[in-house]
Amino acid sequence: MSDTLLFTVLTMAVLGLLLAVVLYFVAKKFRVEEDPRIDEVESVMPGANCGGCGFAGCRAFAENAVMSETLDGIFCPVGGNAVMKKVAEKLGREVQEKAPMVAVVRCNGTCENRPRTSIYDGCASCKVENALYCGDTGCRYGCLGNGDCERACPFGAIRVNPATGLPEVDENLCTACGNCVKACPKGIIELRTKGPKNRRMYVSCMNREKGGVARKACSAACIGCRKCEKVCPFGAITVEDNLSYIDFTKCRLCRKCFDECPTHAIRAVNFPPRPAKSAAAPAPQTAAEAVEKPGLPKAEPSTPEKKEEQK
């Protein structure tokens, strides 16, 4: 009995030793030479593996960053400038600072603004619904509200608000990885600059129908009236296919378009509330002036009360 035991244990031990030796030499012989900097770069990455940079995870990002000559076009949206600086340090290269971005949902189609014309009872996926029909409202361009963006977000930064049926972005969590942009079949979500003090302006609508049709489907739709285009002193606004678009690289946050928009399709985020007779007061001319009011509470202009008034 004990002989058998001893024999077995000894055999296994000798076998293990032999194989270990073989493995040692094989590992030496077939060793893959890897740039040690790849590990170094990877160690400073956020490790979210979100794919927001366009590469398959942080490791692939590190490999590409090490292999390529410059860091142009290589940017980790999650880590932002801080991480990119570290990456540049490790590699001894220059890196350009990028303005932090945030995902923006361009749809005003809340339940009050956009009456439902049919009930969708199919599987809860925007992609599926979009393939089947125009959606459960009169607007063919608007948010379907099934939360494909929510499921695509690795950071839990975008959530569909059950009260409005629209996704809302938590700007503190959003890393602008762009997964939601890819997930949205209607192309509603856009990555825009966060803006100074997180203040930004955007046209919160994607409806390309003519004004009357768009307005009928949604009371807060962009009707392509071009008032914003005319009033913008910086030429940041263009209207194409009955839809206005604010170029965030040119916008100086003067909010003239916001005041002008007849349907309140334009949103201004994180601006302090204006004094009561704001119409008489001269609008601030530059972005620097516009944001020079710290300490005031943040306000979203599109509160439910405002929508009631519109009606």
Added chain:
Amino acid sequence: MSKTFRMGGVHPNDRKISNDCAIEVFPLPRRAYISMAQHLGAPATPAVNVGDKVKTGQLIGTPSGFMSANVHSSVSGTVAAVEPVADLAGNKVMSIVIDVEGDEWMPEIDRTPDIVREITLDGPAIISRIKDCGVVGLGGASFPTHIKLSPPPGKTADCLIINGAECEPYLTSDYRIMMERPEEIVLGAVIMMKALNVTRGYIGIEDNKPAAIESMRNAASGYPGIEVVVLRKKYPQGGEKQLINAVTGRSVPSMGLPIDTGAVVQNAATALAVYEAVQKNKPLIDNTITVTGQCLPESHNWLVRVGTPYSEILGAPDGIPENAAKIISGGPMMGKAVANINAPTVKANGALLLLTEEQTRRMKSSNCIRCGKCVDACPMGLEPYLLNKLSGAGKMDELEEHNVYDCIECGCCMFTCPAGIPLLDHIRQAKGEVIRIMRSRPKK
């Protein structure tokens, strides 16, 4: 022993409520909205302008590519607009809107009810006449018929199959035309056999329609080479690939076309349209639409002009019962829910089905228990549970390995799933994406 296809299939309750309702002619609409995209392929190009007077049967849309078809006016009157009109899914489609004035037909159309038995045209002339008359497959896919009757080079047909299976529950339009106009359907088959240069023709009918089998057998008795094949009732027998398998025993290879087996399948309603086009010179401007549902006080089989809004056919809003929750264009298995009740009919519309909320309610979906029922039910031999899982994970290469492109979207998997998983929704999504990826690859 009646025949059926080899693999999969389900047995939904057939509920043919409108079986005994004879075809009635539906009154002309006040305004007809004639879509330019009534066929598979590129939409037709409008050939008339606003203000033009058109007659019934006049050509108003010309093909804009190889895979396209003519569109004719189904009414006479004045063109009120040429603009995008929302279809049943709410998507805008270029359409010609005609204000109806009277009913003046093009003079060359033979409107007499006499049956013309003598076929004077030869093969190529038949195909060009079918093309001119804008005939498309009326089984659902609206594949232009003239293309189907011209096999690609290197391939030859050896038989024609007329699809009279009508395997979808509720639908009775094909049944009614087989009862009322059997000889015309047989003549349509004979014409197509001449065009294809084949001597064998089959008419496949399911065994839940004994009267139609009888009627078609009588009509076909005078025509050698045409045989009525009785099929055992099973959904989706009317699927092209399933019908070929049921009637001839041959299988269409994966990624292959039905012509690879030497069979050409045409719907019974298409055969009738071919007869009317070739023998009567009448373009495809009307079709039989079953209006049915348990919540409706009475069902109908209407002969409706193309472009009539659904709302008029249903007599909306008064004609729609209060408990009707969903309107489906087509059958309950493969039909599309109507999101826009003002959408006009198109050539291939076969039915309007009204369902109550109870009938349409989806089961709450729970986890897959791997019972394998969907695998048994799939008539294409796919593994729906696996495709669903892969679709959820976005694994396009594996979906391709598992032949997702072979899915015919019959819905058997979803019908049979005891867990109520929306299998087809996800598989259809994945199929579209995989096919898009496959097409984007450079050709070898």
